[in-house]
Amino acid sequence: MNAKTHSLGRFDITVVGGGVMGCSTALPLARAGLKVAVFDRRGLGLEASGRNAGSLSPMIKKSELVAHAIEGYQMWMSSKDWLGADIGAHTKPGMIVAYNQTEAEALERLVTDRCANGAKIELISGKKAIEKEPQLSSGITLAAYSEVDGHGESNRTGQVFNIALDQAGADIFSHCDVQRIEDKNGHFEIHTDKGIAYSTKIVLAGGAWLEGMASWLGFSLTVQYKVNQMIVTERAPTLVRTVLGVQNGLLTLKQATNGTIVIGGGWQGHGDLENGAWHIEPEAVVRNLQLARYVIPQIKDLRVVRTWLGLEAVLPDYLPAVGAVPDVEGAYVIGCCRGGWAIGPCLGSLLADFILDRELKLPIFDPGRKIDAKPFAAAGSASKGM
Amino acid sequence: MTLEQDLIVIGAGPAGISAAITASQHGLKVTLIDEAPIAGGQIYRATPQEWTPNTNGSPDQDLDDGNSLRDSLSKSNITHLTNHVVWAVAPGFEVRAVSDSKEIKLTAKKLIVCSGVTERILPFPGWTTPGVIGLAASTNLLKSQQILPSREPVIAGSGPLLYAVANAIIEAGGKPVAIADVGSLFDWVVSLPKLFAAPALLIRGLIWRARIFKARITVLHRHHVARVYGDDKVESIELMPIDANGTPLPKKKNIKIKSTSLIVGHGLIPSLEITRLLKAKHVFRAERGGWIPELDAFQRTSVSGLYVAGDCGGISGAKTAALSGTIAGLQASFDSGMITEKIFQDLYAPTESKRNKAERFGKRMGKLMSIRSGLLEGLTPETIVCRCEDITYGQIMDAVNAGAADCNEVKAWTRGGMGPCQGRTCGETIAEIVTRQVGDRDKAGFFTARVPLRPCTIDALAPVCSYDDIWNSDVAKVATAILPAENTEYKNSKK
Numbered sequence A: 001m002n003a004k005t006h007s008l009g010r011f012d013i014t015v016v017g018g019g020v021m022g023c024s025t026a027l028p029l030a031r032a033g034l035k036v037a038v039f040d041r042r043g044l045g046l047e048a049s050g051r052n053a054g055s056l057s058p059m060i061k062k063s064e065l066v067a068h069a070i071e072g073y074q075m076w077m078s079s080k081d082w083l084g085a086d087i088g089a090h091t092k093p094g095m096i097v098a099y100n101q102t103e104a105e106a107l108e109r110l111v112t113d114r115c116a117n118g119a120k121i122e123l124i125s126g127k128k129a130i131e132k133e134p135q136l137s138s139g140i141t142l143a144a145y146s147e148v149d150g151h152g153e154s155n156r157t158g159q160v161f162n163i164a165l166d167q168a169g170a171d172i173f174s175h176c177d178v179q180r181i182e183d184k185n186g187h188f189e190i191h192t193d194k195g196i197a198y199s200t201k202i203v204l205a206g207g208a209w210l211e212g213m214a215s216w217l218g219f220s221l222t223v224q225y226k227v228n229q230m231i232v233t234e235r236a237p238t239l240v241r242t243v244l245g246v247q248n249g250l251l252t253l254k255q256a257t258n259g260t261i262v263i264g265g266g267w268q269g270h271g272d273l274e275n276g277a278w279h280i281e282p283e284a285v286v287r288n289l290q291l292a293r294y295v296i297p298q299i300k301d302l303r304v305v306r307t308w309l310g311l312e313a314v315l316p317d318y319l320p321a322v323g324a325v326p327d328v329e330g331a332y333v334i335g336c337c338r339g340g341w342a343i344g345p346c347l348g349s350l351l352a353d354f355i356l357d358r359e360l361k362l363p364i365f366d367p368g369r370k371i372d373a374k375p376f377a378a379a380g381s382a383s384k385g386m
Numbered sequence B: 001m002t003l004e005q006d007l008i009v010i011g012a013g014p015a016g017i018s019a020a021i022t023a024s025q026h027g028l029k030v031t032l033i034d035e036a037p038i039a040g041g042q043i044y045r046a047t048p049q050e051w052t053p054n055t056n057g058s059p060d061q062d063l064d065d066g067n068s069l070r071d072s073l074s075k076s077n078i079t080h081l082t083n084h085v086v087w088a089v090a091p092g093f094e095v096r097a098v099s100d101s102k103e104i105k106l107t108a109k110k111l112i113v114c115s116g117v118t119e120r121i122l123p124f125p126g127w128t129t130p131g132v133i134g135l136a137a138s139t140n141l142l143k144s145q146q147i148l149p150s151r152e153p154v155i156a157g158s159g160p161l162l163y164a165v166a167n168a169i170i171e172a173g174g175k176p177v178a179i180a181d182v183g184s185l186f187d188w189v190v191s192l193p194k195l196f197a198a199p200a201l202l203i204r205g206l207i208w209r210a211r212i213f214k215a216r217i218t219v220l221h222r223h224h225v226a227r228v229y230g231d232d233k234v235e236s237i238e239l240m241p242i243d244a245n246g247t248p249l250p251k252k253k254n255i256k257i258k259s260t261s262l263i264v265g266h267g268l269i270p271s272l273e274i275t276r277l278l279k280a281k282h283v284f285r286a287e288r289g290g291w292i293p294e295l296d297a298f299q300r301t302s303v304s305g306l307y308v309a310g311d312c313g314g315i316s317g318a319k320t321a322a323l324s325g326t327i328a329g330l331q332a333s334f335d336s337g338m339i340t341e342k343i344f345q346d347l348y349a350p351t352e353s354k355r356n357k358a359e360r361f362g363k364r365m366g367k368l369m370s371i372r373s374g375l376l377e378g379l380t381p382e383t384i385v386c387r388c389e390d391i392t393y394g395q396i397m398d399a400v401n402a403g404a405a406d407c408n409e410v411k412a413w414t415r416g417g418m419g420p421c422q423g424r425t426c427g428e429t430i431a432e433i434v435t436r437q438v439g440d441r442d443k444a445g446f447f448t449a450r451v452p453l454r455p456c457t458i459d460a461l462a463p464v465c466s467y468d469d470i471w472n473s474d475v476a477k478v479a480t481a482i483l484p485a486e487n488t489e490y491k492n493s494k495k
């Protein structure tokens, strides 16, 4: 079998990259009766989509994304209905705490902004916060609280989509590295290490690797990435009830259904596009844990059993790319969304609707837009993130 | 606290001690680090006589060897950190360790990994019942704590440890009810020519067999545990005949034996968490214990400055471990510019030939313990495979049948291997199950190594500090705050 000539088949549409973005685009397309192929050089959902913290937190997303985030949240909550499998998503209240005046002011701005965009979050006192989350340390100046938050078992993303896509009749090519795509005016040739696939349309969904993929089609997209690391403890009796964060960033903490406590917050490990996310920064594990125990002192006696990390991609304006590749008929892009696991199912179904020429329930995000590098860096507006 | 060294050696077994002493003799500033309270590693704290070449076969020889190594160590300028668990290793090299609630950071340009082996225990119905213990664990009980794990156990599994443990139990006044050896007598016999490379060991092995024979202990060759009966303690053990590959032979009769204890182990596997973390190249060699780091004749891995010595470079016994440690120490000294090429060659040549000779015997032993895939055929869907997360064989098979095509995919789908032991116990089993589906161990891959290398409390890793201290740390400055994202720099994917 010669990979240079071996045909992998002809498809109506080929999705390159089997994370949450690619898979949730592929599924409605396959169900609509198209002949769909999904390629991933590893397995489905083994990169960011299977390694993230699983927070759903729809209320604190960037303003333009709050509606999408609420839709994504509802989709994960009801994944049994549309995906055929429960991803273990649970509703839990969300809470963000502030420990000093600066943090409190920033938190207030965040809440005002998000509420203006349809989010339901309330500001509560430190005392109230401790009533809701008794294990919190004292010294909280202000907290933001929302009934609508939650998390799911994102490690199972690949599994649930694998089964659903298979049932929908899509062809899954895992462990198949796509090396380039040729635009043959009317169809695309997808060259992989296992052979060539021929496809009428193409969706690029390569996560952190999207920039390179876009360049195959001559489309220039500036993708940036972070190497986020996560920490998990052994199982413990119920200690924490909310999806917890600290205003000044750098901590997300929640207790999973199995009792383990999942700790993250955007602390950086090491990795690059060639090697992927490959080793943690021990000092950042230590600091992340110090912050975690500062907020929930009781966790100190728990044992840390594992850390891991993944590449999280964004565009310089922190909004995703979902839509058509400019000037390349039949080519689409999806990805680069902060909080992209939570929002992914919504963005995927929107892109599928767009490709199928159906009416869009929510706006999509033109990949060809002029992307301003730092629109939110204005002093004092730090809390406008995500 | 950061300690800067020329060389860090992880693991103070025969390999690590020899490596550290050699490098220190040539002028390197060395730290040797081990989680155990005293130096010596597995063999000089556990029983292991059958493997230890010595002239008269007396059991005290191990102790003597261990003491002389410890003695040279204490006379050296090596910084020897005992009771320190290495929880993380990063390229460059950075080694992080915890002891008594204190966390330390060591750095060095060169790192020699001598982390030894882990016992392989393949599951069978009932293997998680209290009263089932590992061969290696019972060796430790017997030797370092002088505890008899059980007076009348059934002993099952593969490799020389079976007879070592049986023998130790007889010596201590117990009497194993039966020994079920996965290997056949023939397997031992074909090994003889290689075993003659170390006649003293061979004789010791034969003495043990004679003693077991004299004690009229039933030895069942080509038998594996079919099932353990009992709910919260072992009541009886059913043994079944198997073929050379470990596959059950249903036409032959099983044997049920009453006993409250089963001691079981299926060989040793190199402990590779550290070389995997550092992305050294690995190759699969069943007869060396499974996956091993790719090493050249000088104990160098594919990563510059990283060396491996001892059994974690491939099962080969204590004697080889010490010699390979010496070579690694020599090479690290040469690579650090401490000795000339001439001196290096003069010292290397004789050590190399001794190592190669010792290796012949060690490799044979390794082969007797190599995995036989048929041993998993007696599993039922309800049999637990990952005991940390309670994941059954049925669940693993469901994932594999639904398309999970490598170990990490099975781990993500099922949580198998995600518990406190980090897949040290179930990793081999899951890899074998996946291999049946995808063809070979290369395709099946292995669990990505994760830190901490051992579970550690948050208290030990992250001592209390002030809120401001956290924010002022360098690592906080490069973190992506989850909320104020826009202010933090992302790496541009453009090189």
Ligand SMILES: Cc1cc2nc3c(=O)[nH]c(=O)nc-3n(C[C@H](O)[C@H](O)[C@H](O)COP(=O)(O)OP(=O)(O)OC[C@H]3O[C@@H](n4cnc5c(N)ncnc54)[C@H](O)[C@@H]3O)c2cc1C
Residues within 6 Å of the ligand: A016, A017, A018, A019, A020, A021, A022, A039, A040, A041, A042, A043, A044, A045, A046, A047, A048, A049, A050, A051, A052, A053, A054, A055, A056, A176, A177, A178, A179, A205, A206, A207, A208, A209, A227, A228, A229, A230, A264, A309, A310, A311, A312, A313, A334, A335, A336, A337, A338, A339, A340, A341, A342, A343, A344
């Ligand atoms: C540690 C961490 C924590 C996070 N926490 C959260 C959270 O709590 N909540 C939340 O909503 N989001 C979170 N995120 C973000 C979220 O995970 C991502 O936004 C989302 O998963 C991105 O999905 P994706 O499909 O675009 O990318 P990915 O999941 O990375 O998928 C891209 C796929 O493309 C494949 N690929 C790449 N190149 C090729 C090629 N040449 N050929 C074939 N295949 C290729 C890769 O193998 C990969 O599977 C977190 C991210 C990380 C890293």
Ligand SMILES: Cc1cc2nc3c(=O)[nH]c(=O)nc-3n(C[C@H](O)[C@H](O)[C@H](O)COP(=O)(O)OP(=O)(O)OC[C@H]3O[C@@H](n4cnc5c(N)ncnc54)[C@H](O)[C@@H]3O)c2cc1C
Residues within 6 Å of the ligand: B010, B011, B012, B013, B014, B015, B016, B033, B034, B035, B036, B040, B041, B042, B043, B044, B046, B047, B048, B049, B050, B051, B052, B084, B085, B086, B087, B114, B115, B116, B117, B118, B119, B135, B136, B137, B139, B140, B161, B164, B268, B271, B309, B310, B311, B312, B316, B317, B318, B319, B321, B453, B454
């Ligand atoms: C129970 C048992 C019995 C054995 N019996 C024999 C025998 O009879 N004859 C024989 O030749 N061989 C025997 N072996 C194999 C034996 O391990 C080797 O032959 C020999 O001890 C190899 O030496 P080493 O230096 O490579 O590793 P070891 O002696 O195993 O030393 C490795 C050291 O690394 C330390 N270590 C590993 N990871 C960490 C970490 N993260 N942090 C801190 N320290 C760490 C361990 O504490 C250990 O002391 C036995 C092994 C076991 C497990």
